[in-house]
Amino acid sequence: MVAIQVPDNLRRVLDVDGKIVPGARVPTIAEEELVRIYETMRSVRLVDERMMRIQRQGKLAFYMKSTGEEATHMSVVPLRKDDWIYPSYREQGAWFWRGYSLEDFLNQHFGNSKDVTKGRQMPVHHSANWLNMVSISSPVGTQIPQAVGTAMGMKISGTDQVAMTFFGEGTSSMGDFHVGMNFAGVTKAPVIFIIRNNGWAISVPLEKQTAAQSFASKAVGYGMPGVRVDGNDVLAVIQVAAEAAERARAGLGPTLIEAVTYRVEGHSSSDDPSVYRNPAEPAAWGPRDPLTRMSLYLKGRDLWSDDIETTLLEKVNDEFSHYLKLAEDLGAPDIETLFEDVFDEMPWHLQEQRKYLLAQARTKNPHIHN
Amino acid sequence: MVAIQVPDNLRRVLDVDGKIVPGARVPTIAEEELVRIYETMRSVRLVDERMMRIQRQGKLAFYMKSTGEEATHMSVVPLRKDDWIYPSYREQGAWFWRGYSLEDFLNQHFGNSKDVTKGRQMPVHHSANWLNMVSISSPVGTQIPQAVGTAMGMKISGTDQVAMTFFGEGTSSMGDFHVGMNFAGVTKAPVIFIIRNNGWAISVPLEKQTAAQSFASKAVGYGMPGVRVDGNDVLAVIQVAAEAAERARAGLGPTLIEAVTYRVEGHSSSDDPSVYRNPAEPAAWGPRDPLTRMSLYLKGRDLWSDDIETTLLEKVNDEFSHYLKLAEDLGAPDIETLFEDVFDEMPWHLQEQRKYLLAQARTKNPHIHN
Amino acid sequence: MPTMNIIQAVNSALRIQMAREPKAVILGEDVGKFGGVFRATSGLYDEFGEDRVIDTPLAEAGIIGTAIGMAVYGMRPIPEIQFSDFIFPAFDQIVNEMAKFRYRSGGQYPCPVVIRTPVGGGIRGGHYHSQSPEALFIHTPGLKVVLPSNPYDAKGLLLSCLQQDDPVLFMEPKKIYRASRGEVPDEAYTVELGKAKIVREGEQVTLIGYGAMVSIMEEAAIKAEEIGISCEVIDLRTLLPFDLETLVESVNKTGRAVVVHEAPKTCGFGAELASSLYERCLGVLEAPIERVAGFDTPFPYSLEHEYMPNADRVIGAIRKTLEW
Amino acid sequence: MPTMNIIQAVNSALRIQMAREPKAVILGEDVGKFGGVFRATSGLYDEFGEDRVIDTPLAEAGIIGTAIGMAVYGMRPIPEIQFSDFIFPAFDQIVNEMAKFRYRSGGQYPCPVVIRTPVGGGIRGGHYHSQSPEALFIHTPGLKVVLPSNPYDAKGLLLSCLQQDDPVLFMEPKKIYRASRGEVPDEAYTVELGKAKIVREGEQVTLIGYGAMVSIMEEAAIKAEEIGISCEVIDLRTLLPFDLETLVESVNKTGRAVVVHEAPKTCGFGAELASSLYERCLGVLEAPIERVAGFDTPFPYSLEHEYMPNADRVIGAIRKTLEW
């Protein structure tokens, strides 16, 4: 009943002290990009904390932190701009890496009039077609066959684009995981599956999720390679994702990557892990923190310092406060928007309902005659 | 695009000449039971042919033959009477082995007033609770998690019963296969999964069904043993099923068995395989016929002869003709039965609809006044 | 008598059933140690053990598929679907299997699965934590559908469901899970399935609804009374088989009706209720039956309050029936 | 002009779309070499290759899930579900994903998937090859639902669906797949979505239905005429958005209506049509709207003919509206 995994047979690049593991395949990354990777991860940690704080203050209905899992988000680093991503709900860093702004991020959470999704979804359900980041959906696993379909489309169209999709280890139990993986195997679609194995699906530990030796081993059933990587080692994550992307672009088909990490916090702002989880468990994961490892590595290469970190945090903090204020001050989207985008053109029944609601909104608390 | 599989690494007991393969684990079966096994398989072959003939004569809406796959049905031989079976639609022999009569069999196909399922389902959809054989359902794969649930119930109740379920290799692509297998792995439910890999799912060959090396290899993803057996070798089928049943009864959990066989005929009476399949392919499977192998084996042990076979065929033929006549002569179930068994007790709206239909039936072609 | 909210009432019914029926099994996501994300199964894992209160893998098709296998084997499974928005991966198992098992086996295999699932909006859940899919199940022959509006009924109806032999979808109005409180006996009792409840008597307009909409209707009825309109309020409680007799009696008296539900209007249960009433009461109806329902859009997030029926909208409909 | 049956008309529409739209892709079980179990995709695999006419693994959730992924990427997928009874494993992908994609992305990701699937009874298929689940999809905001009754409409409606930008469930009445024949141009043309067709004009009773029920209604109308009753017959063609205007106009003229469908009565589409009509036409209605529908049982096998609506039953209903 303890979800700590012995991280055996994991692909690794950095050890816990931020040193390169002897013999590791190290990804080729320019220095400024290395820094940007760490900055993104560090910013996510900060943003998560601030978001949860405003949630606790009652300003936000809901939030989900990704604390401890930030390195897994960086699977997107080897992708090109024209590659497509189907995220789950716990990959904040992937969004920021692709260029999603803190402003968009906050507006979505507040579902305000500037939210690009028009206040249609709960917090943490982003969508950005200009980044080829597909709308997050709450039902888990539905994105898996969809990502495969996009990859099939890429292949049919003769491009060398790649699709990537993220999901938690719990989600691997859904039927959609199976059908998606199987279609990908058969069609050799250029798709990369990232299982964020964080040990828990809300209150359910991984050993109640599957009896398989590992999640990566599930790849056997689909005739594709399965790779297990230390999900708290950002360079290893990037390396295995880069290899998978190369395979996919070369027409060799899909890859399943299991990034072994840990959900240090509760599932969401609605959760209370103390009810079901031994507090010693998250504590034990502390030394494996992906931020510590990467910052030690960067410091070792003289690319990072505590001062730079302080400056970064100040900057992100300020930016956050700035956009938070803006986001809070904006109202909800116009009532009319309720009826838009159900269809391309609004059919008569929705026009009628819109008219009714607008009239009703005007005559609130109507004076009633009998 | 040719679905013949090199039957490598298959568990085997009999070679194509009906001789015991050196070193094989041979199931312990009494002589009269050996004969009964062959008789059942041989009877299925005959019944299949007669059924298809009456279908072609327009007496029957639909039929599905199991020609060439009869040995796989015998997976049920090691089971006890109190074990449960969730069949798919192509295991005629399993029904007869358990004691389902030719009379019940024919009545079901005619959906007549003596059909125990009250004419509710298409031909080949049997149900027999007195044999712990659960109703066949057309949507493929739904029986898989159900069988697991029954096995979970057996375990929770502290019995040492076992559940077995059958399905085709095509059905392994369904989400329900995955969720069923996964629940079984996690709960260590006493269940045996028999994949009848007959190479085809209607017109789709197995290589378009999965990219996995074998269907048995899918067991890896669920932490259970996967066994590949020559599905045309009835003694091997029985042996691996017996081992799986023993494992299950000992509390060691589920087993996946892939019985490699071949669909010699069309998918069903509605199918025309010449549109999509090279006729050389079924021909090549001839020498592997499970009946030939078993009859050679029995003859080698002086348990069978051509004369005995002729007698058997005559007996089954006569019995078939007898019950066919009876089944044909019976009418459809009473109209009232349409409304029974929707619920335990008939609610008002069904009572009302029943009353309406009965009245309508009486006033057919009513004289209309304006 | 103790006071309970709906969660506590459900929990009490489950505890009674688990204690008296050794074949009863609870299964679902997070129903074990955690006691369910809404805490409806709280304490049951400790009391009845992990064999009978099962945290399943994350797969609704598996939860319902295995529950069906348990039920036909003779167990009494009580699966939980965490939100009714997540019931669709199990839709095939529910509509093609659970609902038809008894029928297709010619009565040989009853399938008494009681699925519990929270339903409806009002918790800022957006379109994946707010849907009201009851009509889909009412349209599926072979299922009973129950949806209580208060703690007393929740416990009594659930205990009724658990004692009968048909599959049931027991939907719980999550908006008022905690807000609706009332006296509930600690011991076992039943509320009869298939019987609506007249929550408030009145003369001029019949208001018909269920679940979280009942208090909305009551609020509207009170406001209407203030301005001299007398409304009868009926809580359906069982949606299938629904209690048409009680509705017909009421509409024969009032001559007007308003049907209220959260689900989208088009092809919603309101259409069935209205059509059935027209068929019986056309002669007495003084005005068209009004349907106050969710709009035909996915359930929104920011505009949730604009989306959901409220007392004002019900009053608007009442007025329309009077002014026709 | 050539004569075609419905299968051939569908095949012709698909061939036109595949030839003119390089992003169009057909996928499903047995749609390739075999040309579909009903042969609707016959010849297309040879003509357009296995990249664009894809025999998928046996998994409806995968067929629709991948079609969605293709559509949001910009392709024009046309998945086939072999029987609409087997659509339920894909139900979650359809109602939670395909239907809501455009909405939940704030309009960023349209999802133009056109699902084709045979529907209805009359082929001795028992309850798993005969169901009519249209109401479930009509109740789901974001989906268009189309169901033609003849070859000409089948081709023209399908071509309309393939040219617009919303997800569609295109249901094909399998009972009359081959029996319904008529003149169909070889070239491309469209039949407008959302428009019903008055198949037969009449004065006293409006008969409303779709798909295989249209010929049943016509048969009833002819028989009714023989005994002096004049019926107007309307083929809805598009079920969502449905053409209420045409229905209202007709009922305003006749004052009576009978709605016919194969699906179970309770919470069927008939309830919506009737309720909508009452809301607009209560003043002119001379009698309750009659619903002639399948019974609220699973679709049977031996008693299929007793189950399905027929002309006699429609005449019974016509008579009821006249005798009320």
Ligand SMILES: Cc1ncc(C[n+]2csc(CCOP(=O)(O)OP(=O)(O)O)c2C)c(N)n1
């Ligand atoms: C189909 C479906 N069922 C249930 C839920 C409720 N739910 C939300 S997240 C979650 C656990 C997911 O666990 P995992 O896949 O491991 O991802 P993680 O939260 O750990 O990142 C559950 C059960 C859901 N969103 N969708």
Ligand SMILES: Cc1ncc(C[n+]2csc(CCOP(=O)(O)OP(=O)(O)O)c2C)c(N)n1
């Ligand atoms: C969910 C579902 N989808 C489609 C079908 C139609 N169908 C019936 S049998 C079949 C092929 C099954 O192939 P396989 O599992 O290999 O079994 P086999 O027929 O070879 O015994 C298909 C696609 C179905 N019955 N159920």
Ligand SMILES: [Mg+2]
């Ligand atoms: Mg997890």
Ligand SMILES: [Mg+2]
């Ligand atoms: Mg097969």
